[in-house]
Amino acid sequence: MKLWVVLCLALVWVELQNGSCQQVKRRKDVGENRIRPGGKRVKMRHPKLKDVGVKGQSLLTQVLDKGRFVRLNPTTSLTPGKNIELRCKGNSIGWSYPKYLDTFNDSRLSIKQSDKYSQLILTSPSAADTGPYSCWVVVCDGTECDKDNERTYVSYVYFTDKENLFVPSAIHFEIVYLRPDRPAEVPCRVTDPNAKVSLHREVPAEEIAANATQVTYDPTKGFVIQNPSPEHQGVFYCKAVTRGNPQISTKYQLLYVEVPSGPPFVSLEVSPESVRGGDNVNVTCTVLGEPEEEVGFTWTYPGQDNRPVHIQTSWRLVNRGTGHTTRVSQSVMTVNDLETIDFGNYICKAKNQHGETIVKTNLISR
Numbered sequence: 001m002k003l004w005v006v007l008c009l010a011l012v013w014v015e016l017q018n019g020s021c022q023q024v025k026r027r028k029d030v031g032e033n034r035i036r037p038g039g040k041r042v043k044m045r046h047p048k049l050k051d052v053g054v055k056g057q058s059l060l061t062q063v064l065d066k067g068r069f070v071r072l073n074p075t076t077s078l079t080p081g082k083n084i085e086l087r088c089k090g091n092s093i094g095w096s097y098p099k100y101l102d103t104f105n106d107s108r109l110s111i112k113q114s115d116k117y118s119q120l121i122l123t124s125p126s127a128a129d130t131g132p133y134s135c136w137v138v139v140c141d142g143t144e145c146d147k148d149n150e151r152t153y154v155s156y157v158y159f160t161d162k163e164n165l166f167v168p169s170a171i172h173f174e175i176v177y178l179r180p181d182r183p184a185e186v187p188c189r190v191t192d193p194n195a196k197v198s199l200h201r202e203v204p205a206e207e208i209a210a211n212a213t214q215v216t217y218d219p220t221k222g223f224v225i226q227n228p229s230p231e232h233q234g235v236f237y238c239k240a241v242t243r244g245n246p247q248i249s250t251k252y253q254l255l256y257v258e259v260p261s262g263p264p265f266v267s268l269e270v271s272p273e274s275v276r277g278g279d280n281v282n283v284t285c286t287v288l289g290e291p292e293e294e295v296g297f298t299w300t301y302p303g304q305d306n307r308p309v310h311i312q313t314s315w316r317l318v319n320r321g322t323g324h325t326t327r328v329s330q331s332v333m334t335v336n337d338l339e340t341i342d343f344g345n346y347i348c349k350a351k352n353q354h355g356e357t358i359v360k361t362n363l364i365s366r
Contacts, residue, residue: 059089060135060153072133072155075193075220080127080159086120088135093118094147098131100170127164127191132156132220156220160192165240165247167191177291177325178228178256186223188238188249195242199223202235202251230256255317255325257290263355264295268348274366280336281363285348287329291317296351297331302344302363310334338365 061069062076063085078084088095093113097120101109108123122129134154136147167189178184190197197217199208210217216224225232233256238249264287271282287295297313315329329350335342347360 059151060133060155061087063087072153072157074154075156075158077158077160077193078125080125080129080161082125083121083123084125084157086133086135087117088120088153089117090137090151091115092138092140092145094136094138095120096132096134097122098129100128125159126168127159127161128168130157130159130167130189130191158191158193162192162242162245165190165192165195165242165245166238166249169250172250174250174252175291176252176254178225178230178232178254179290180228181261182228184225184228184232184254185221186225186236186238186252186254188222188240188252190219190240192240192242193219195219195240197223197238197240200237200239202237208236228256232256255291257325261290261354264289264350264352264357266348266350266357266359268346268359268361270346270361270363275338275363276365277338277340279338280334281338281342283333283335283346283348283361283363285331285333285350285359287350287352289327289329289352291325291327293327293352295329297329298349298351299331299333300345300347300349301333301335301342302346303335303339303341307335307339307342310336 060072062072063069069087072086091113095111095118097109100106108125110121112119112121118135120133120135132154133156134152136149136152138145139148140146174187176184176186186199188197188199197219199210199215199217200206201208208215208223210223214226216226218224223238233254236252236254240247240249267286269284269286271284272279275281283301285297285299289295295315297311299311301309303309311331311333313329313331315327318326318328331348331350333346343363343365345360345362347358349356349358351357
């Protein structure tokens with residue numbers, strides 16, 4: 001009987017020991033080392049903050065010497081004259097850059113797309129190339145493609161040039177239109193974000209103080225007039241100073257605009273008012289609009305495709321009262337030696353970016 005009790009106690013002690021060993025082994029498995037089913041021992045990696053993808057993190061990078069890369073900040077200052085190469089990850093990438101590079105079809109700019117990234121190269125950059133450079137992922141659904149706004153990356157690049165503190169312009173006397181319903185920009189952008197810039201009126205000679213409300217300054221835009229009025233018109237220039245060296249910008253003519261935005265306001269006039277066969281006649285289509293707003297004209301007339309006519313289109317700026325400027329656009333159709341086929345309805349269609357307006361007049365023989 002005693003022997004049986006001893007044996008039972010011995011078995012219990014062995015089980016307790018085995019349980020403790022298994023418990024220790026399980027704790028070890030949960031630790032750094034783990035045996036995969038294939039028998040290979042690997043070290044577990046706990047995720048670090050830098051390995052986790054951050055939404056909005058820029059994929060726009062600059063390629064440096066010896067294959068090094070650096071991600072561009074929202075603003076970047078570079079040295080003019082040294083070629084730059086920008087890359088954006090993705091197999092379908094769109095780019096934007098200062099508009100004038102497209103306007104002049106600049107051969108210094110090239111873009112190439114590979115399987116994994118798109119590459120923008122600008123050779124011999126100068127102060128004039130200062131501006132925003134951005135890339136974005138293009139997403140396609142069948143034949144329709146669109147810009148992925150959540151994966152768009154931009155950097156404003158300054159090509160700092162001590163000889164050109166202001167971004168050069170092809171226009172030496174620019175016109176800035178002031179509208180009461182929107183801010184106006186005097187676009188004296190600088191190539192050095194640390195330059196001290198001021199706005200000046202020529203007559204009467206005075207400096208326009210920048211503040212946080214009415215007039216503000218942004219080196220990527222210039223001076224912004226928040227609520228333009230007729231008092232702000234005149235000839236202005238900007239002055240920049242860095243390291244004690246002052247420079248003067250191009251001049252800006254600020255004009256106050258009277259006509260609000262909208263489809264063209266059109267009038268149609270026949271001269272002379274009374275005609276008969278064999279006479280010459282002018283039909284004039286006139287549009288009053290914003291100073292920089294282009295207008296397109298289309299004509300429909302009785303002798304179309306059968307009778308030769310002469311059409312001349314022009315525009316001019318007109319001051320309408322104190323401080324008000326309007327653009328007058330005209331299309332004049334001239335019909336010589338009127339015939340029976342020329343009498344009837346003359347229709348003018350004027351179109352701008354806001355819409356179109358159609359007017360007509362009936363030409364009859366006296």
